[in-house]
Every structure is written in structure tokens, then in C-alpha cells.
Amino acid sequence: MSTNIGQKVLDKLKDEISQNEYNRYIKHLKYDEKSSRSDIAIFTTNNILSAKWIKTKYQKKIAHLYEIESGLKAEIIVDVKNAKSKQRVKTVSKKEQSNQSTLLNPSFTFNSFVQGDSNALAYNVSKAVAETPGKQYNPLFIYGGVGLGKTHLMQAIGNYRFNMGDKIIYNTFEQFLNRYTNHLRTGTMDRFRDYYRNCDILLIDDIQFISRKEQTQEEFFHTFNELHSLSKQIVITSDRAPKKIAGLADRLKSRFEWGMLVDINPPELETKIAIIKKKSELNGIRLDEEIVNYLATKLGSNIREIEGTIIKINAMSSLLRQKITLEFTKNAIEDYLSEKKKSITIDTIVDIVSEELNVKPSDIKSKKRAKKIVEARRISIYLARNLTPNSMPQIAIYFGMKDHSAISHAMKKIEEIIENDENLKVAIEELSNKIETLKLQN
Ligand code: ADP
Numbered sequence: 332m333s334t335n336i337g338q339k340v341l342d343k344l345k346d347e348i349s350q351n352e353y354n355r356y357i358k359h360l361k362y363d364e365k366s367s368r369s370d371i372a373i374f375t376t377n378n379i380l381s382a383k384w385i386k387t388k389y390q391k392k393i394a395h396l397y398e399i400e401s402g403l404k405a406e407i408i409v410d411v412k413n414a415k416s417k418q419r420v421k422t423v424s425k426k427e428q429s430n431q432s433t434l435l436n437p438s439f440t441f442n443s444f445v446q447g448d449s450n451a452l453a454y455n456v457s458k459a460v461a462e463t464p465g466k467q468y469n470p471l472f473i474y475g476g477v478g479l480g481k482t483h484l485m486q487a488i489g490n491y492r493f494n495m496g497d498k499i500i501y502n503t504f505e506q507f508l509n510r511y512t513n514h515l516r517t518g519t520m521d522r523f524r525d526y527y528r529n530c531d532i533l534l535i536d537d538i539q540f541i542s543r544k545e546q547t548q549e550e551f552f553h554t555f556n557e558l559h560s561l562s563k564q565i566v567i568t569s570d571r572a573p574k575k576i577a578g579l580a581d582r583l584k585s586r587f588e589w590g591m592l593v594d595i596n597p598p599e600l601e602t603k604i605a606i607i608k609k610k611s612e613l614n615g616i617r618l619d620e621e622i623v624n625y626l627a628t629k630l631g632s633n634i635r636e637i638e639g640t641i642i643k644i645n646a647m648s649s650l651l652r653q654k655i656t657l658e659f660t661k662n663a664i665e666d667y668l669s670e671k672k673k674s675i676t677i678d679t680i681v682d683i684v685s686e687e688l689n690v691k692p693s694d695i696k697s698k699k700r701a702k703k704i705v706e707a708r709r710i711s712i713y714l715a716r717n718l719t720p721n722s723m724p725q726i727a728i729y730f731g732m733k734d735h736s737a738i739s740h741a742m743k744k745i746e747e748i749i750e751n752d753e754n755l756k757v758a759i760e761e762l763s764n765k766i767e768t769l770k771l772q773n
């Protein structure tokens with residue numbers, strides 16, 4: 332049936348353009364049924380120049396005709412099919428590959444990873460995957476909040492396998508996406524496929540950005556299936572569980588759940604202490620026990636931030652030529668924490684809560700009483716109170732509430748809920764984590 336669609340589109344196109352144009356460009360254009368899918372229609376022609384020309388001149392028209400014929404909106408791809416381009420593919424993708432494997436951070440190893448209750452399962456499963464890839468846990472899907480060690484574990488698997496001689500591809504999902512759109516644009520999807528299907532281990536970091544990108548999901552689905560059927564190990568990380576990724580196709584969701592799904596939680600106090608010790612040791616910084624404990628209680632759960640803070644304290648101490656005492660650490664941290672508070676606005680909080688809970692910002696700021704909206708509003712208020720220097724009356728004004736007592740009521744309510752709902756507690760912890768990280772990057 333789809334062959335007919337492609338051919339029908341070409342026939343229709345013939346009617347719409349001059350005979351001359353048809354003979355020069357469209358005559359050699361063929362519909363590639365095998366590579367096409369419902370939302371990607373692939374046509375091939377015999378050389379790059381005409382492919383380019385067809386794309387600029389006829390792509391829109393073809394897309395339109397395709398939609399009329401099939402009732403579906405599709406991306407139209409004009410590819411080049413000939414032996415020469417196939418050969419070029421091989422050499423280029425080999426070069427790209429060796430660059431890719433060096434993108435692993437060599438310091439992200441199992442040895443440098445501190446285990447604790449919050450990450451023990453993720454650690455053990457990752458270790459098992461590194462030892463016997465493509466077997467028990469394929470794919471391995473690691474999820475959890477920002478700065479909790481997902482990339483570290485994923486790359487620890489990569490480094491371990493790299494040392495065993497495996498071919499590794501490490502890509503953030505964004506890199507996968509960019510590569511995909513570039514190859515689409517230049518009509519070199521065969522190179523794209525060649526690249527991803529020629530590895531032993533595929534590591535895709537931060538897959539949550541795949542949300543609602545149907546076409547890329549489709550392509551990723553095929554990459555996944557191909558590698559999986561060859562028993563090649565796939566490791567994926569995400570800031571949330573597959574079922575929480577909005578607009579993720581069911582078949583991908585189920586693929587992600589085929590193997591092993593593990594989460595990493597914010598570190599508990601002991602793990603934080605162990606991490607601070609390890610990080611200061613690795614950076615050649617000596618910290619007394621009481622300083623380590625102070626930092627562990629004072630700092631949040633984002634380990635990237637904890638590490639950054641230790642390095643900053645050390646830098647300050649050598650700049651000012653002062654010893655790192657508890658007093659010195661306290662001052663440094665106070666400055667740092669109040670700076671951080673100042674830079675976070677309620678707008679940012681509402682934006683992030685809105686995105687995470689899938690509630691519109693305007694609804695959060697409205698007086699609507701739907702359960703989901705009320706919850707998003709309460710969480711925003713709670714975070715505004717904790718992460719920004721705004722007073723209760725200021726927050727009341729922002730959310731269009733009567734006065735500070737409405738805010739204090741909302742705070743009590745959410746604190747009560749958090750008390751009894753471990754999941755919400757973790758979710759809020761991760762939200763504040765995200766907000767703080769975001770602001771620090773600005
Ligand atoms: P994520 O990918 O979850 O956002 P990363 O893996 O990039 O977080 O970790 C952030 C930083 O914290 C990295 O420098 C990493 O080495 C460090 N880190 C995270 N978890 C641990 C851990 N359990 N032990 C040691 N370092 C850790």
C-alpha cells in the first residue's frame with residue numbers, strides 16, 4: 332500500500348510541474364518503501380546535486396501531496412542512492428567512532444564512585460552490565476535527579492568495556508538528535524544508521540529530551556531494536572522514569588522497561604559524608620571531620636554541586652592564604668548559599684514546576700481548584716519560600732492570594748503531605764535540586 336502512496340505522490344507531482352522539470356529531476360526520483368515509515372517518507376535519487384535541488388524546490392510540494400494521499404504528515408527525505416556514497420560512509424564513520432570513544436571521562440570509574448543506600452542497586456547492576464554486557468540487563472535504564480551520578484555510572488560501564496577492547500558510543504540524547512537532523516538534512520541517513528549500528532555498547536545520556544519528538548523516537552526505536560537483536564548492550568539515563576517522559580511512544584516505553592530499570596536517589600547523610608571525603612581526597616584537599624559533617628548537613632543532594640563547593644572553598648583558602656577551619660568554611664558557605672538564593676526567582680520556580688508536573692504556569696498563578704493545579708501551586712509556594720529570599724506577603728502577591736496567612740496555610744499543608752509521602756518528598760527534593768543547578772549555570 333505504501334509503495335502506491337509514494338508512487339501516487341510522484342505521479343501527482345508530474346501533473347503539477349513542467350515536462351522539462353520532470354525529466355530533469357523527478358524522473359529519477361524513487362520512493363524507498365523499505366526505509367520509509369508512517370512519519371518519514373524517503374525518496375532516493377541518483378546524485379547529490381539533484382537531491383539538493385529537489386529538496387529546495389519540491390520538498391514542500393511532496394510533503395503536501397503525501398499528506399493528501401496518506402492522510403499523514405510526514406518528513407520528506409531525499410536521499411542519494413549509489414555505490415560511491417556507500418563507500419564514503421565507511422571511512423567517515425570509522426573516524427567519527429574513534430573520536431566518540433575518547434569522549435568518555437576517564438575519571439568516571441567504578442572505583443571513584445561512592446556507594447550508599449541511595450545508589451547501591453544502580454551501582455551493582457551497572458557493575459554486572461560492565462562484566463557481562465548484553466546479557467541479563469539489556470537495556471539498562473538508570474534514572475534519577477540532577478547530579479546524582481547517572482552519567483558517572485554510565486561512563487564507568489563505558490570505560491570498563493573500552494578497556495576490554497569494545498567499541499563504545501557515548502552520546503547525550505541531544506547529540507543523537509543533532510546527528511540525526513544533520514544526516515536527514517544532507518540525505519545521508521545510511522551513514523547515520525551505519526554509525527550507530529556499528530558498536531558494542533551504546534550509551535545514551537539524558538534521554539528525557541526525546542519527549543514528543545516522534546520522528547527521532549522512531550529512528551531511535553530502530554537503532555534500539557537492531558542493537559538489541561544483536562545482543563549489544565544499551566544503557567540509557569534519564570532524569571525521570573520512562574512512564575514519566577511525556578509524549579514517549581508506548582513501544583519505546585515498553586522497550587525501556589524490557590531490561591532493568593533502576594533509580595538513583597538523593598544521597599543520605601552517610602553517603603554524603605563519604606562522598607565529601609572521597610572528593611576532597613581526590614582533589615588533594617584535607618578537611619577535618621567536623622568540616623565534612625558540617626558540609627554534609629548544609630549542602631543539598633546535588634553531588635556535582637557538593638564537589639564544586641569543596642573546590643571553591645579550597646580555592647578561597649589558597650587565595651586568601653587562610654587555613655580551612657570550620658569558621659572559614661561557614662563563612663564561605665554562607666556567602667555562597669545567600670548568593671545562590673538571590674539568583675533564584677519565583678518565575679523560574681513556576682516554570683520548572685510547570686514543566687515537571689505538566690501544569691501551565693498561568694494555571695499555577697490562577698485561582699483554579701483542580702487537584703493537580705492546587706498541588707503544583709502549593710509546591711511552587713513551598714519552593715519559593717525555601718529557595719528565594721521573598722517574604723510571605725511578597726509570595727502572596729505573586730500568586731494573587733489574599734495575604735501571608737494564605738501562604739502559611741499552603742506551607743503547612745504541603746509540609747504535612749511531604750511528611751506522609753516519601754515519593755513527593757523525593758520529587759520536591761529533585762525539583763529544588765534542578766532549580767538550584769539551573770540558576771548556578773546562568
Ligand atoms: P547526573 O548525570 O546524575 O546528573 P553525574 O554523574 O554527572 O550526575 O554526577 C555529577 C558529579 O558528581 C560527577 O562529578 C560525579 O563524579 C559525581 N558523583 C555523583 N555520584 C557520585 C558518587 N556516588 N560517588 C562519587 N562521585 C559521584
Ligand code: MG
Binds near residue numbers: 481483536
Ligand atoms: Mg548526567
